[in-house]
Amino acid sequence: MSVPLPDPGPAAAEHPALERELAQLFVDALNLETPADGIDVTAPLFGDGLGLDSIDILEVALEVSHRYGFQLRSDDADNERIFRSIRSLAAHVAQHRVK
Numbered sequence: 001m002s003v004p005l006p007d008p009g010p011a012a013a014e015h016p017a018l019e020r021e022l023a024q025l026f027v028d029a030l031n032l033e034t035p036a037d038g039i040d041v042t043a044p045l046f047g048d049g050l051g052l053d054s055i056d057i058l059e060v061a062l063e064v065s066h067r068y069g070f071q072l073r074s075d076d077a078d079n080e081r082i083f084r085s086i087r088s089l090a091a092h093v094a095q096h097r098v099k
Contacts, residue, residue, distance in 0.1 A: 013041070018090045022064075026086065029063045030056055041086040049085070057083055064089070069098035 013019060023036040030052070032039075043049035045057065052060075061072040076082070082092045 013087065015090045015094045018094055019086055022086050022090050022093065025063055025067065026050070026060060029059050039086065041090070044085060045083050045089075060089075064093060067099065068093050068096070070096045 019041040020036060023039040023041060026032060026039065027034065027036045032050075039050070045052045058074070061074075065071050072079075072082070078092075082089060
């Protein structure tokens with residue numbers, strides 16, 4: 001008798017290649033010492049995760065805008081969700097990218 005596996009839900013990686021690409025973007029844009037493959041894409045970007053601050057996120061947003069061809073706006077009400085983790089950012093980029 002097999003036991004059904006739990007549904008991974010929306011937290012599951014839907015865009016693993018994009019997540020790795022974004023992890024590298026974070027390393028390059030912010031001059032992080034951690035290699036991209038050492039970054040947990042589900043870790044919070046702020047606080048105990050990557051420990052980024054608002055200036056870091058502005059740098060990343062600018063790079064994402066240039067690379068993927070759409071604007072990430074500082075006044076977007078969804079920014080807390082978008083920038084929760086690299087995984088959540090990857091999901092947002094996948095939906096809105098034009099490049």
